[in-house]
Amino acid sequence: MAKLKIIVSDPETGTSKVVEPEETRAAPLIGRRIGEVIDGSVVDLQGHKVQIMGGSDKDGFPMRRDVHGGVRRRVILSGGVGFNPQNEGERRRKTVRGNVITDEIVQLNMKIVEKPKQPKESKKTKEKREKEKLEKETEPEAQTAISST
Incomplete structure (x- = not known):
């Protein structure tokens, strides 16, 4: 073949x-x-x-x-x-x-x-994932503010 x-x-x-x-x-x-x-x-x-x-x-x-x-x-x-x-x-x-x-x-x-x-995810896991995503987005901004001072 x-x-x-x-x-x-x-x-x-x-x-x-x-x-x-x-x-x-x-x-x-x-x-x-x-x-x-x-x-x-x-x-x-x-x-x-x-x-x-x-x-x-x-x-x-x-x-x-x-x-x-x-x-x-x-x-x-x-x-x-x-x-x-x-x-x-x-x-x-x-x-x-x-x-x-x-x-x-x-x-x-x-x-x-x-x-x-x-599989459908429950509301709790969905909210938890969105919360983690928001924390990751705001984390670099906080580090740049600290390093600039």
């Missing part, structure tokens, strides 16, 4: 993170399809749920959701993943990879669909 890079995007914040798991940790991904929701522990996000959005194989051919299987196919495309038409109505035969993850896939794109539920 080639070295796998997994790009995990967070739609809420607009950030993404690259994870390069070891071969043993990437093994559970083999045989999965585009669109499946899996546990985030595979990509070091315990408690999260991530959805497989796509990827590319070792030669750069993109995975396409509507091409079944894990092999390369030459299909006629009119747009979407793997083809950007220059003229209206243009169709072209292009090589794309199927929607099943195989050992020839080197890049996977995923997005976070569910984050772990944060």
